[in-house]
Amino acid sequence: xxxxxxxxxxxxxxxxxxxxxxxxxxxxxxxxxxxxxxxxxxxxxxxxxxxxxxxxxxxxxxxxxxxxxxxxxxxxxxxxxxxxxxxxxxxxxxxxxxxxxxxxxxxxxxxxxxxxxxxxxxxxxxxxxxxxxxxxxxxxxxxxxxxxxxxxxxxxxxxxxxxxxxxxxxxxxxxxxxxxxxxxxxxxxxxxxxxxxxxxxxxxxxxxxxxxxxxxxxxxxxxxxxxxxxxxxxxxxxxxxxxxxxxxxxxxxxxxxxxxxxxxxxxxxxxxxxx
Ligand code: ADP
Ligand code: MG
Numbered sequence: 001x002x003x004x005x006x007x008x009x010x011x012x013x014x015x016x017x018x019x020x021x022x023x024x025x026x027x028x029x030x031x032x033x034x035x036x037x038x039x040x041x042x043x044x045x046x047x048x049x050x051x052x053x054x055x056x057x058x059x060x061x062x063x064x065x066x067x068x069x070x071x072x073x074x075x076x077x078x079x080x081x082x083x084x085x086x087x088x089x090x091x092x093x094x095x096x097x098x099x100x101x102x103x104x105x106x107x108x109x110x111x112x113x114x115x116x117x118x119x120x121x122x123x124x125x126x127x128x129x130x131x132x133x134x135x136x137x138x139x140x141x142x143x144x145x146x147x148x149x150x151x152x153x154x155x156x157x158x159x160x161x162x163x164x165x166x167x168x169x170x171x172x173x174x175x176x177x178x179x180x181x182x183x184x185x186x187x188x189x190x191x192x193x194x195x196x197x198x199x200x201x202x203x204x205x206x207x208x209x210x211x212x213x214x215x216x217x218x219x220x221x222x223x224x225x226x227x228x229x230x231x232x233x234x235x236x237x238x239x240x241x242x243x244x245x246x247x248x249x250x251x252x253x254x255x256x257x258x259x260x261x262x263x264x265x266x267x268x269x270x271x272x273x274x275x
Contacts (some may be wrong), residue, residue, distance in 0.1 A: 002038065002260060004037070004038050004039070004260060004263050006040050006041075006133040006263070006266065007133075007266060008131060008166035009131075010125055010131065010132045010133065010134070010135060010259040011134050011135070011155070011156060012121070012134075012135040012137070012153060012154045012155050012156065012174040013134065013135070013136050013154055013155075013156040013157070013158040013192070013193065013259075014137040014139055014147075014150040014151060014153070014154035014156070014158065015027055015028045015136060015137065015138055015139060015158045015159075015160065016139045016147065016150065016158070016159060017141070017159055017160055017161070017170075017174065018141055018142065018143060018153070018170050018173060018174055018177075019141060019162075019169070019170055020120050020141035021022065021141075022160055022161065022162040022167075022198075023160045023162055023197035023198060023226070024138060024139060024141070024160055025048065025052045025053050025056065025093055025138050026056075026160075026197070026232060026236075027095075027158075027195060027197060027226070027255075028053050028136050028137075028138040028180065029044065029053050029056040029057055029138075029236075030046060030232070030241050030242055030243060030251075030252075030255040031136065031158075031255060031258060031259050031262065032044045032057075032134070032241075033057075033085075033088070033091060033241035033242075033243035033244065033255075034243050034252075034255045034256045034258070034259035034260075035133065035134055035259045035262070035263060036087070036088040036090035036091040036204070037243055037256065038256075038259060038263060039090070039169065040133035040134055040230060040263065041090045041092075041130060041131065041132050041133050041134075042090060042091055042092065042133065042135075042136065043092045043094065043132050043134070043135045043136070044057060044091070044092070044093045044094070044135075044136050044137075044138065045068060045093075045094045045095070045117070045121075045135065045136070045137045045138065045150075046061070046068060046093060046094060046095050046138050047068060047096065047100070047117075047137055047138055047139055047140065047147075047149070047150055048096055048100075048138055048139065048140040048144065048146075048220040049096055049097075049098065049101040049103075049140065050096070050098060051095065051096040051098075051100075052138075052236065053093070053096070053138040054095035054096055054097075055236055055239060056235065056236040056239070056240065056241055057085040057087065057091065057093045057239075057241065058085055058086045058087060058239040058240060059083045059085055059093045059095050060083070060095070060122040061096060061097045061233065062097065063097055063098050063099065065095060065097055065213060066080055066081040067081055067094070067095050067096055067097040067099065067100065068081060068094045068095065068096055068117075069096070069097060069099040069100045069102075069103050070099075071094065071108055071116075071117070071120045072100075072103055072107065072110075072116045072117060072120070072149065073103055073107070073110070073193065074167060075151050076118075076124065076125065077120070078120045078121060078123070078124035079124055079127065081094050082094050083095060085274070086239075087240065087241060087243070087244045088146045092132075093208075095139065099128070100146070103145075103146060104144045104145055104146055107146075107149075108145065110172065111231055112249050113145055114145065114148050114149060114152050114185055115149075115152055115185075116147035116149055116158035117137075117150065117152065117153040118149070118152045118153040118186075121135065128212075130234065132200060135154075136158075137150040137153065137154060141175055143225050148181070148185070149173075150186070151177070151178070151181040151186060151189060152181065152185045152189075153187045154186075154189060155188045155189060155190070156189075156190065156192035156193065157178055157189065157191045157192065157193075158192065158193040158194075158195070159171075159174070159191060159193070159194045159195070159220075160194075160195050161194060161195070161196055161197065161209070161213055162195045162197055162198045163196055163197065163198055163199045163200065163205070163209040163210060163225070164198065164205070164206075165205070165211045167212075167213070168209075168212065168213070168216075175191070178190075178191060191217075191220055191247055192220060193220060193222065193262060193265075194213065194217055194220045194221045194222065195221075195222050195224070195225075195226065195258055196209070196210050196213060196221065196222075196225040196226065197225075197226040198226065198227075198228045199225040199226060199228065200227070200228050201227070203227055204242065210225065217274045222261045222262070223261060224254055224257040224258040224261055225254065226251065226255060226258065227250050227251060227254055227255045229242075229249060229250050229251035231245065231246045231249035231250075231251050231252070232249075232251035232254050241257060243256065
């Protein structure tokens with residue numbers, strides 16, 4: 001058993017990296033499941049039209065499933081689209097579906113187009129009887145209006161970095177975007193958490209990337225690294241996170257450890273650093 005307590009306030013993190021395939025969705029669902037297993041109540045908002053987070057959480061997201069699209073475009077309350085993941089009563093998901101692919105364009109003409117998610121989430125949180133400890137937003141790999149909505153709704157940016165060639169490519173662009181959002185839309189936003197993923201201890205490259213990231217970002221990088229693991233990549237095809245698919249695998253252990261660090265750091269952890 002681990003000693004962990006939740007504060008009673010809601011932390012809202014957007015899992016962002018403009019590169020695709022770096023482990024954003026994998027990190028979102030597994031950190032969410034791990035926090036739920038620690039007793040925290042977690043909402044995952046699937047903001048990627050591909051809907052991979054919804055799939056991994058075992059939540060239906062066909063074309064006629066109420067989804068985050070309806071929330072963003074048609075003002076449907078968030079509560080009306082949220083589903084409970086079969087993995088845990090503490091694990092909730094606002095699914096994406098195919099309609100979200102058009103939202104990027106449809107949002108352009110909406111009133112307060114950058115604030116749609118923030119407004120929906122704020123209204124939802126105010127109505128809740130049972131507090132959410134965490135909201136994790138899974139972003140698509142681009143800086144369009146969906147990602148801008150996530151940046152505007154969140155207070156923390158959670159950046160997964162793949163321990164591979166070109167890991168740091170595009171990072172200054174992401175940090176620039178965070179600064180721009182801070183200035184114009186959301187002064188509270190800051191880069192709070194960096195997680196090194198797909199780490200391969202056998203390669204010099206993984207270690208070089210890890211060292212380089214740790215030297216650039218002293219306060220934000222979690223001590224825990226996520227190993228490259230087949231169990232992690234298999235889990236979604238069973239509609240599961242690795243936490244429930246194979247809880248004793250190296251990937252599950254690492255994700256639980258990372259989740260524990262995130263919970264224990266609280267909001268304060270990253271205030272030493274600067275986004
Ligand atoms: P993103 O959301 O950034 O596009 P994903 O989370 O979908 O990235 O991950 C990209 C691919 O890498 C997926 O096929 C996923 O299963 C795989 N993957 C992610 N993390 C790991 C890991 N720790 N070990 C092995 N495969 C991984
Ligand atoms: Mg993804």
